[in-house]
Amino acid sequence: MIETVKVEIPTGEIKEYPIIIGENLLKDSGTFIKNHTKAQKVLVVTNKTVYSLYGETVKESLNKESIEYDFFILEDGEKYKNIESLEALWQKALELKLERKDAIIALGGGVTGDLTGFVAATYLRGIDFIQIPTTLLAQVDSSVGGKVAVNHKLGKNLIGAFYQPKLVLSDINTLSTLSVEELKVGLAEVIKYGFIEKSCNLLELNFNFINYLETKKDKIFALDLQTMSELIAYCCKLKARVVKQDEKEAGLRVILNFGHTIGHAVEKCSNYENINHGQAVAIGIKGAFYIAKGKNLIKEDYMNSALNLIDLYGLNYKIPAKISIENLMDAMLLDKKVESKRVRFVLPVNEGEVAIFNDVENSLIESVLKKLY
Numbered sequence: 001m002i003e004t005v006k007v008e009i010p011t012g013e014i015k016e017y018p019i020i021i022g023e024n025l026l027k028d029s030g031t032f033i034k035n036h037t038k039a040q041k042v043l044v045v046t047n048k049t050v051y052s053l054y055g056e057t058v059k060e061s062l063n064k065e066s067i068e069y070d071f072f073i074l075e076d077g078e079k080y081k082n083i084e085s086l087e088a089l090w091q092k093a094l095e096l097k098l099e100r101k102d103a104i105i106a107l108g109g110g111v112t113g114d115l116t117g118f119v120a121a122t123y124l125r126g127i128d129f130i131q132i133p134t135t136l137l138a139q140v141d142s143s144v145g146g147k148v149a150v151n152h153k154l155g156k157n158l159i160g161a162f163y164q165p166k167l168v169l170s171d172i173n174t175l176s177t178l179s180v181e182e183l184k185v186g187l188a189e190v191i192k193y194g195f196i197e198k199s200c201n202l203l204e205l206n207f208n209f210i211n212y213l214e215t216k217k218d219k220i221f222a223l224d225l226q227t228m229s230e231l232i233a234y235c236c237k238l239k240a241r242v243v244k245q246d247e248k249e250a251g252l253r254v255i256l257n258f259g260h261t262i263g264h265a266v267e268k269c270s271n272y273e274n275i276n277h278g279q280a281v282a283i284g285i286k287g288a289f290y291i292a293k294g295k296n297l298i299k300e301d302y303m304n305s306a307l308n309l310i311d312l313y314g315l316n317y318k319i320p321a322k323i324s325i326e327n328l329m330d331a332m333l334l335d336k337k338v339e340s341k342r343v344r345f346v347l348p349v350n351e352g353e354v355a356i357f358n359d360v361e362n363s364l365i366e367s368v369l370k371k372l373y
């Protein structure tokens with residue numbers, strides 16, 4: 001079974017592109033690449049872990065289609081999403097004499113996708129780019145919508161661009177080799193979509209995602225192929241709908257940061273070690289619910305059902321004791337998304353609905369942070 005989700009972009013060179021979701025797609029990746037670019041030559045960027053699992057399958061498929069290729073194999077880890085890797089990749093592309101009609105392909109999780117996308121955006125002022133995401137987080141989030149970036153020593157994702165791929169190819173079978181912890185990183189973002197669903201304005205397809213997640217947990221953890229395909233496609237539809245309305249995050253796209261205000265601060269204060277992105281986002285989502293309750297935006301019942309859902313998916317994490325509230329507050333105020341020294345929060349206002357607030361009192365934020373330890 002193959003599902004295709006169309007991403008429409010209001011401005012720019014690429015007006016729309018497909019996200020193709022299905023089983024065992026990697027073995028036909030060469031054919032998909034051939035059908036979506038005019039590339040004579042491709043550079044496939046991946047990391048050691050993903051290469052050892054899926055490198056051969058992709059190579060065989062490229063051989064079958066007689067596409068000339070080279071692989072660039074990164075070390076595994078967020079710390080390699082940096083300027084040194086970028087330079088090494090530019091160098092590789094130049095040595096290969098890649099031309100603008102050729103293509104650069106990201107095979108891996110969000111780290112590989114973000115870095116490779118930025119290389120594609122900048123090499124020769126833009127070369128065709130294809131995403132082959134292999135983590136749940138990358139399939140439901142980072143491969144969709146065109147944000148590409150590398151980290152700078154002063155902060156995460158500070159050097160980046162908006163650059164849309166020609167194609168996203170999501171092979172759900174790749175999820176079978178992910179660790180449960182990595183699966184849960186993606187699930188934190190999946191749950192996020194439940195809480196922002198109605199605000200994405202995908203009215204025609206609104207299928208009460210919170211309710212869906214409440215009933216499908218076992219199938220999701222068992223990686224039931226039909227459920228995963230449906231779930232990934234729905235998340236992509238929601239994100240694509242938001243991106244269509246606001247590609248460059250001038251307004252609505254901010255809602256995708258639900259749970260990320262506190263989440264990013266927790267990640268930053270832990271130096272991106274010991275606590276992963278999904279855990280931090282799950283803590284941030286809980287925080288957003290507590291703040292919303294503190295501001296009387298939502299009823300207690302809704303807050304409790306949200307906390308139960310987070311619990312159901314094993315995402316009931318706590319802020320590590322060694323991180324101080326003072327450091328978290330400082331991190332939030334230094335975030336690149338802070339405007340006029342007010343921390344911006346996306347908060348729940350109704351079931352599946354959120355709104356953006358710049359007026360949350362520091363005293364309320366601090367009292368909520370205390371509950372998250």
Ligand SMILES: NC(=O)c1ccc[n+]([C@@H]2O[C@H](COP(=O)([O-])OP(=O)(O)OC[C@H]3O[C@@H](n4cnc5c(N)ncnc54)[C@H](O)[C@@H]3O)[C@@H](O)[C@H]2O)c1
Binds near residue numbers: 111137174175
């Ligand atoms: N561009 C965006 O819109 C956006 C959105 C959210 C997150 N991000 C970025 O995404 C990154 C995180 O992405 P991630 O969670 O995918 O991390 P990741 O790319 O580091 O992958 C997580 C781990 O899983 C391994 N892996 C990947 N695929 C695998 C598979 N199929 N089987 C076994 N192991 C596999 C990787 O080698 C890595 O060790 C961060 O850098 C974050 O900033 C970007």
